[in-house]
Amino acid sequence: MNVQFDFSGRHAMVFGGTTGINLGIAQAYAHAGARVTVVSRKQANVDAAAATLGERGLGLVADVRDEPAVAAALAQAVASQGPIDVLVSGAAGNFLAPAAQMSANAFKVVVDIDLLGSFHVARQALQHLRQGAASLIFITAPQSTVPMAYQAHVCAAKAGVDQLARVLALEWGALGVRVNAISPGPIEGTEGMRRLAPQGEEGAALVRQMVPLGRMGTTGDIAQLAMFLGSDAAGYISGTVIACDGGAQGQLSPMILAAADGALKKT
Ligand code: NAP
Numbered sequence: 426m427n428v429q430f431d432f433s434g435r436h437a438m439v440f441g442g443t444t445g446i447n448l449g450i451a452q453a454y455a456h457a458g459a460r461v462t463v464v465s466r467k468q469a470n471v472d473a474a475a476a477t478l479g480e481r482g483l484g485l486v487a488d489v490r491d492e493p494a495v496a497a498a499l500a501q502a503v504a505s506q507g508p509i510d511v512l513v514s515g516a517a518g519n520f521l522a523p524a525a526q527m528s529a530n531a532f533k534v535v536v537d538i539d540l541l542g543s544f545h546v547a548r549q550a551l552q553h554l555r556q557g558a559a560s561l562i563f564i565t566a567p568q569s570t571v572p573m574a575y576q577a578h579v580c581a582a583k584a585g586v587d588q589l590a591r592v593l594a595l596e597w598g599a600l601g602v603r604v605n606a607i608s609p610g611p612i613e614g615t616e617g618m619r620r621l622a623p624q625g626e627e628g629a630a631l632v633r634q635m636v637p638l639g640r641m642g643t644t645g646d647i648a649q650l651a652m653f654l655g656s657d658a659a660g661y662i663s664g665t666v667i668a669c670d671g672g673a674q675g676q677l678s679p680m681i682l683a684a685a686d687g688a689l690k691k692t
């Protein structure tokens with residue numbers, strides 16, 4: 426059952442919102458009546474995503490590693506859609522790589538997108554948030570708290586994202602900005618799962634075994650939580666990292682090992 430939310434008259438902006446989990450969040454907000462802006466690097470992704478968001482949808486191209494580009498996207502979005510009520514920062518990169526064979530640039534590229542990019546988005550957005558009542562939501566991952574082999578870059582970057590959320594909640598609470606993070610579990614049909622989970626029906630069965638609720642998550646599961654956190658119902662929730670993972674959080678390391686067993690042997 427989906428809980429119904431009403432975001433009529435509000436503006437939700439989603440960085441990294443053109444595919445997968447983040448697009449699911451953007452679409453859910455659009456469905457609930459919000460004006461929605463999505464941002465990512467590739468024009469084709471931006472165009473395709475914006476076309477699904479209805480007449481109040483806007484798509485913009487920017488790389489979160491480029492702070493002036495992030496600032497320009499925010500200014501353009503606010504000029505056409507109004508102050509931001511809900512800001513989602515979910516752009517991310519991931520690949521399997523043993524630390525010893527990971528170049529410094531490979532480590533850096535993930536930290537730059539996931540962590541520095543999140544800082545760019547939050548810092549540049551602050552002046553554009555609805556005064557007195559806005560919700561900032563970071564998309565983190567189980568790697569932020571669970572050490573996982575072949576994920577040194579992502580574990581480091583997402584741990585930073587969790588702490589960034591907690592610190593900004595302290596600093597921006599007095600401004601009426603609530604700051605939280607969502608930590609999704611294995612979400613079916615996503616790029617993350619294509620990169621990090623064993624493939625095929627056998628792979629899917631192995632992943633399901635690691636989830637106490639016995640199924641992979643859907644983009645709709647994450648969108649429902651993102652709408653709750655953006656809504657007045659979550660008006661006293663700030664500084665938290667909330668898992669939405671069917672109870673799997675501590676148990677996904679074997680999924681990565683199984684995926685790496687197939688993928689890294691081929692390289
Ligand atoms: P995805 O479809 O690859 O989504 C990533 C999005 O970020 C895309 O829209 C991509 O579009 C954009 N992006 C990538 N680099 C960017 C950059 N430098 N600047 C701006 N935008 C950029 O991946 P997903 O699997 O749905 O994951 C979405 C989020 O959920 C990520 O934060 C991920 O860490 C988190 N997560 C996923 C899972 C899962 O099961 N999939 C589990 C836990 C956490 P462009 O290529 O057009 O830039």
Ligand code: COA
Pocket residue numbers: 517518519520521522527528529530531532534535616617620
């Ligand atoms: N294994 C090891 N190193 C890798 C790698 C892999 N599979 N993929 C990329 N790298 C390294 C590159 O070799 C390069 O390092 P080098 O300069 O020392 O050679 C560095 O990472 C940067 O790669 P590049 O391709 O220039 O980065 P990019 O900015 O074009 O793309 C990525 C960023 C690598 C994160 C890319 O995978 C991406 O765009 N991902 C977005 C989608 C995604 O990951 N979704 C899942 C989210 S959970």
